Amino acid sequence: MLLTMKPDGSPYYANLSALNLSPGWARPEPSMWAAPQPKFKPAVWRFADARKALDASHNMVPADQTERRNLIMVNPIEGNTYATTRHLVAAYQCVMPGDKARTHRHSAAALRLVLHGKTGVYTVVNGTRIDMLPGEVLLTPAWCWHGHANETGETGYWIDFLDIPFVQLTEAMFFEPHPQGGLEAITGTGPTPMRIPSREALGPGGDAKSVEIAKGVMPTIALHLIRQPKGGRVALPKVTANAIYAVVSGKARFLAEGFDETAGVGDVVAMPCWHAHAIEAPEDAVVFKVSDDPIFEKLGLARSV
Ligand SMILES: [Fe+2]
Structure with a gap:
């Protein structure tokens, strides 16, 4: 819709503003347009850069917050501090030898693509241990308990994908740490539909x-x-x-x-x-x-x- 008029600072418009009313005939910006006008941009992130930066984070992340040892891929548009695209966020994450990340759950859905690691780097989803091997996709749908650990001598790396920006838009965000604290107890290791080798x-x-x-x-x-x-x-x-x-x-x-x-x-x-x-x-x-x-x-x- 084309804008043809602008508020002119007259008492009429000042009064509307004081009433939290905005004139539909003189909007500061259009509210509809003929076809999508994406604000987000195509962008690329390199694993080699992120891996170097993650490795250098060794002493920066408190031992009880290792689930946050990640680097978020922020789309380079003005004013954005988080999302990778409109509704999704991606992040490079690593789990260093000995790390144990607290089990938690949230109303945002998440999944991981494993880049590097070997048996002994694992995530626990609703009590089931799932080892994280390169090329595998691991699902943690909304409200599933999940945490992870690394019992090997090598750092494991993966990419997280979550719908957090969408859930933030809806304001239906919920988050809960596991009542037992720390990494939840492992109750199973069998095959699970949450693990999909590519x-x-x-x-x-x-x-x-x-x-x-x-x-x-x-x-x-x-x-x-x-x-x-x-x-x-x-x-x-x-x-x-x-x-x-x-x-x-x-x-x-x-x-x-x-x-x-x-x-x-x-x-x-x-x-x-x-x-x-x-x-x-x-x-x-x-x-x-x-x-x-x-x-x-x-x-x-x-x-x-
Ligand atoms: Fe999570």
Whole structure:
């Protein structure tokens, strides 16, 4: 909607303002527009940079707050201090040898993509120990208890993805530390649907493929694994949903208007809504896609061009 008038400082407008009323014919900014005008930008983060910074955090994080040993990928737009895209946040996290992170739960949904670690680096979800091995996706849907530990001599690294910015918008945020304190007791180690190895989900072979994993498990987040052989390319249209990509193996080149970044294992790319983009594979590549698509589908706001 075009603005044709501006408040002129007359007593009329001053009086409206004192009544917390705003004239619809002289808004300071439009409230509707013809098509999405995303404020968030395509952006890239490099695992190598984050890993160095996480390693240097060794003495900076109090021993009882090791669940916060993470580096949040803040989209570089004015005024933003947290979100990676409109509704999701991603963070690099590590768990150092001997770390034990307190079990807690929250109304925000979370998941992890493991980048580096070996058996003995584990997360505990609702009492079940799940070892964290590279290439695995681990789910902690809303209100599931979760904490983690590292009993190995090597630091483990992963990427967290959460819908915290969306839950903040709704103001339906709840958080609770486990009543036992510390890391919750392990009551099981068996197979769990909360652990999804990417290699198994994609199956054998190296053909181009996109599979959705954990469909419907988290009401706000959709997860896809995209495999492209060397030389492959996938083109994605403008959509109302927002995506965050992370490279699981190989290399991937992300292209959008004014954006051209080649990403390696553990690197992350934010692709906000309404950005047509392409993913090319300069070598065999697997890319993990985390999107807020279910929010738009459920609310009747999903559109593409
Ligand atoms: Fe958490």
